[in-house]
Amino acid sequence: MLEARPHEPASLSDASSVNRDDVESRLDPITGNWTIFAPHRGQRPEEFVPPKDFVGKQIRCPFCPGNESETPPPVWVGRVVEDDSSHDVLDPSSFQSAKNDWSVRVVPNKFPAVGDASPRSHHAPKPPREASLFTRRPLTGGHEVIIESRSHATSLSQLDVAEIQLAFLAFRDRIRYWRGVPGIAYVTAFKNAGARAGASLRHTHSQLIATDRVPSAVASMIDRMIRHRVSSGCCLLCDLVRAELKARQRVVWRDKSLIAYCPFASHLPMLVRVTTLEHQACYEDLDDLMIESAARLVRRVVAWLEKIRPGTAYNFCLHTRPPGTQDPPDSFHWSIDIFPRITQIAGFEWGSHCMINPVLPEIAASKFRACAREEDPRRLR
Ligand SMILES: [Zn+2]
Ligand SMILES: [Zn+2]
Structure with a gap:
């Protein structure tokens, strides 16, 4: 049985040997976007890009059992019970790496993209006179790694169902933790699988970032959702889901509670x-039941994707209502987007912020449905 308990994180400043004081964000006055500068992230180990003096030896995987001391102490530990595939959430403060008794663990990122959430006055340099054009702010929050398996698997599709369910419960517990931290405005979980998707290590893992600011693109998305709610009285994503179900052609899968579709x-x-x-x-x-069902469905989508494009790199991004959002009409609706890294963002897209998509979602959905049909024809709608 799952017993979710609130956990205090290990001290983030103790958890990392790198200097987080160099993290700052700068505002581009033309686009209104903030860019995060985190120079220490250049020190990350790169499994996909060996150093110049690489002589064939493997990088020791910091996520494999036995190497727990190479990551900061965990803030969340879960274990699959082998007898019945149920799971327990363990007390991370009593976790002993030597005991090596875990299935999924969450640790602070050793090379975080955000500064420590604890107040640090020296993080806020005195703005220069030209501050209105050179606006900089410290960016604080948390950056965690969800190590999804003991085995050196490289994709979600290789995990046991119980492992991925546990990982998705870890997302839930850690998002709950961060939304309760004063000043945290935005939390997201995401996965980079494969070098083209931005991963630096192969061992299957996801990440969570919490920040004290809602990114401008997310704020603009929420604004649209709020305006739809106010004008129509309905949630925009609920309306879109109903429309996709009616149109049928982009629906990949649905059951009594969940839908997967190509927007x-x-x-x-x-x-x-x-x-x-x-x-x-x-x-x-x-x-718990809904999260376990969502975890199973995401695993299946990844498996279908890998069947269509073997060995593909992919990402997923989890969108949940940012804690810092003033959302009185309840306009936001959570979702997870899963996508392979097929195309490179090229000059036109960089210049115009308008994407060119070579695959119609109707064609994509038909390919996914074909995979689902082969897997279980009785359950396809
Ligand atoms: Zn490993
Ligand atoms: Zn909705």
């Missing part, structure tokens, strides 16, 4: 969106 205006090829049929603003408010 009508998908900005990336073969992107699949997973969400609940019923309105739910926050992923972290889903119950």
Whole structure:
């Protein structure tokens, strides 16, 4: 049985040997976007890009059992019970790396992209006179790594169902933790699988970033959702899901509670969106059963994707209502987007911020449905 308990994180400043004081964000006055500068991230180990003096030896995987001392102490530990595939959440403060008794663990990122959430006055340099054009701010929050398996697997599709369910419960518990931290405005979980997707280590893992600011693109998305809610009285994503179910051609999968579909205006090829049929603003408010079902569905989508494009790199991004959002009409609706890295973002896209997608979502959905049909024809709608 799962027993979720609130856990205090290990001290983030103790957890990392790198200097987080160099993290700052700068505002581009032309675009209104903030860019995060985290120079220490250049020190990360790169499994996919060996150093110049590389002589064939493997980088010691810091996520494999036996190497726990190479990561900061965990803030969340879960274990699959082998007898019945149920799971326990363990007390991370009593976790002993020597005991090596874990299935999924969450650790602070050793090379975080955000500064420590604890107040640090020296993080805020006195703005120069030209501050209105050279606006900089410290960026604080948390950056964690969810190590999804003891085995040196490289994709979600290689995990046991119990392992991926545990990983998705870890997302929920850690998002719940961070939304309770004063000043945290935005939390997201995401996965980079493969070098083209931005991964530096092969061992299957996801990440979570919490920040004290809602990114401008997310704020603009929420603004659109709020305006739709106010004008129509309905949640925009609920309306879109209903419309996709009616249109049918982009629906990949549905059951009594979840849907996977390729959105009508998908900005990336073969992107699949997973969400609940019923309105739910926050992923972290889903119950255990729903999270386990979502984990199973995401695993299947990844397996279908790998069947269509063997060995593909891919990402997923989990969207949940940012804690810092003033959202009185309940306009946000959680979702997970899964997408392979097929195309490179090229000059036109960089210049115009308008994506060119070479795969119609109707074609993408038909390919995914074919995979689902082969797998279990009785359950395909
Ligand atoms: Zn490993
Ligand atoms: Zn909704």
